[in-house]
Amino acid sequence: GNSVTQMEGPVTLSEEAFLTINCTYTATGYPSLFWYVQYPGEGLQLLLKATKADDKGSNKGFEATYRKETTSFHLEKGSVQVSDSAVYFCALSQTGANNLFFGTGTRLTVIP
């Protein structure tokens, strides 16, 4: 079946620190992979995505590379800001599917 395993949180970092949130997946075939972000008091929004192996998704300084050999899609940012404090969800979808499979979410808090 399909599943997503995310790094347990919460994660607390100082401003300008390097961020990595690990995400691995189990799926048949060639899923698409996503990172969603949920800022306090807001709905989820798409942060970045990758639709095939070796693709790199990027947005707002965040990056994630689709690694089929390690079934991973780790989220990274070189220098976090207080405004990056949010909950981050890794997700996957299969071709022809009508829903996303989400990880459990990782809460990030960035302190000044």
Added chain:
Amino acid sequence: NAGVTQTPKFHILKTGQSMTLQCAQDMNHGYMSWYRQDPGMGLRLIYYSAAAGTTDKEVPNGYNVSRLNTEDFPLRLVSAAPSQTSVYLCASTPRPGLAGGFKNTGELFFGEGSRLTVL
């Protein structure tokens, strides 16, 4: 620029009561879905609709859904139970989820959620 609107934002009800969570989108999206979000569980799909007037999977016990038009997708708790305490998220996407699914878009547009507590 409303996007996906959910009401109410918060609600408390007693076991056995019924209520309806409202979801509306103004983007003319064909596909709408309901997820629930629980601590340590991530998001879990409750139900989806590919287009107005269609039902696409079996509705889980304890819930009732309808899709009379493109814009609205209410979720009704028939007889609430404490296990239904959760944050309910409604989402929509312009792709109806037919062949190709989310392969090319992948972007769900979410509402802010409805936090429901069943005592």
